[in-house]
Amino acid sequence: MLEVERANQSKPELVAKIEVAEADLQTRKKFLDVALNHVEAANIGKLAVEEALRRWRAENAQKRRCIDNNAKFKNSYPGLQRRDPMMLDLNGLNLLIDDTCGLKHSLSNGEILSSKLGS
The missing domain is CATH 1.20.5 (Single alpha-helices involved in coiled-coils or other helix-helix interfaces)
Structure with a gap:
């Protein structure tokens, strides 16, 4: 209790x-x-x-x-300035020339013949 x-x-x-x-x-x-x-x-x-x-x-x-x-x-332009051995003709002349802006272009047939006849 x-x-x-x-x-x-x-x-x-x-x-x-x-x-x-x-x-x-x-x-x-x-x-x-x-x-x-x-x-x-x-x-x-x-x-x-x-x-x-x-x-x-x-x-x-x-x-x-x-x-x-x-x-x-x-x-990428400087890479184009490298000499490409495939772009040489049979006489060893380079078919590409330097442009003033660093770009190269192919020579015309007349330019190639002139360079061969001149040398």
């Missing part, structure tokens, strides 16, 4: 502790919801920034490729 009375006396204390725990739980749930909303907003912002970065990289890569291609085209 004494145990029953003690249990009845401690019952309001236990109920009060449960109410405090439930209030604490509700507060923590609210903080968790707020934190999850912040995480979701941050993820949306992160995805937007990543997409913008992808577009920027794609645009700049395309510009970079165009610049590189132009640079390669401009730098």
Whole structure:
């Protein structure tokens, strides 16, 4: 009987502790919801920034490729100045001459004959 009375006396204390725990739980749930909303907003912002970065990289890569291609085209002229052994005639004369801009062009038949007759 004494145990029953003690249990009845401690019952309001236990109920009060449960109410405090439930209030604490509700507060923590609210903080968790707020934190999850912040995480979701941050993820949306992160995805937007990543997409913008992808577009920027794609645009700049395309510009970079165009610049590189132009640079390669401009730098390809010195390669044309090399003597090609296949472009020598039977007498060993080079059929290509240097142009003022670094480009080479084929000699005409008249130029070839003139160079052979002149030597």
